[in-house]
Amino acid sequence: MHAAPGATGEFTSLLNHISLAIRIINSRVRSAGLAGLLGYTGETNVQGEEVQKLDAFSNEVLLNVLQRSGHCGVIASEELDEAIIENNHGRYVALFDPLDGSSNIDTNVGIGTIFAILRRSEPKLTPPTLADALRPGREIAAAGYVLYGPSTLFVLSTGQGAHGFTLDPSIGEFFLSQPDIRCPDRGNCYSVNEGNYSRWTPEIQSWARWVKGDGPAIGADKDGEAPKTPYGARYVGSLVADAHRTLMKGGIFAYPADSKSKNGKLRLLYEANPMAFLFEQAGGGATNGKDRILDIMPTELHQRTPLVIGSKDDVAAYRQFMVGERS
Ligand code: AHM
Ligand code: MG
DSSP, X not given: OTTOTTOOHHHHHHHHHHHHHHHHHHHHHHTHHHHXXXXXOSSBOXXXXXXXXXXXXXXXXXHXXXXXXXXEEEEEETTOSSOEEOOTTOOEEEEEEEEETGGGGGGTOOXXXXXXXXXXXXXXXXXXXXXXXXXXXXXXXXXXXXXXXXSEEEEEESSSOOEEEEEETTTTEXXXXXXXXXXXXXXXXXXXXXXXXXXXXXXXXXXXXXXXXXXXXXXXXXXXXXXXXXXXEOOOSOHHHHHHHHHHHOOEXXXXXXXXXXXXXXXXXXXXXXXXXXXXXTTOEEESSSSXXXXXXXXXXXXXXXXXXXXXXXXXXXXXXHTTSOO
8 A cells, every 4th residue: 555656745644534434334344244143233233332324334444534534525425415514624525335236245255445535636725515526537646446346455546557456364464466457458258137128229229239249340449459249248237246246357347327327326426436547547448438437527426327338449439339439
């Protein structure tokens, strides 16, 4: 963690607080199944204490740690209706999804935490407002995700590349394990909930047929290589797990809009922006199908957006289907 480039002083302290919250959440995630086995999943445990669901617990931990850090003027979470705006001296805005993929908790599938940090423009002169949080993702100062998988992996960017840190559980500290992650320019896997196929537009359906080798052949790229279809299918249903695989191995993850979720399912501020920031830092791409995710000007806290992230050539090919350059 200390090797994160560009992290100094207050900013470093904020990141250290986030790291602490993550380690607390990790320890509870690691024993979630055990707690269930021992019957701790009811309203109260044997000590008579209320047992919180893991996502509510994770939210509380991040909130408490960030509030006590004193660094945040605005804190917003996917689990809270309203933003917490309270600290006039806080120079930063923290936005997070405390436990993403929570529908996978009960089956012991990878889950994660996602966050973004923004700098308030004039923290000394103006009290914090909601507007401090409603900023485009290109202004993010730091973004990261944690994958609670076979190991606990923290992928972080402070705007100078994306770097992976693995938790050493024996001493409870993160160590730099994947410096300067680069997403391959093209991959051979696609990741999408294809159960939504009948709800997609014809453009998305065409892309899905193409990626399975059932669509029009696509010619060589400028580097002379034509994409080889069919792509393999991989879909966990936890954004952090699907995004991490895509970041490391290349390919594409898409959660498009559909006739049921007209603006897509994923949230711009807590999920799409941090992931888009990390993918761009690793040389990948991120679009809503037409526009760059990081250029979207948010209008509300819990705004949703279609999200397509991955290898830059795969994201570019998807976009060509959406804008009618391919069909
Ligand atoms: P959540 O924030 O309620 O956990 O929902 C977000 C999750 C993502 O992790 C994942 O990419 C997506 O929802 C999966 O949705 P679906 O089950 O519709 O495929
Ligand atoms: Mg989520």
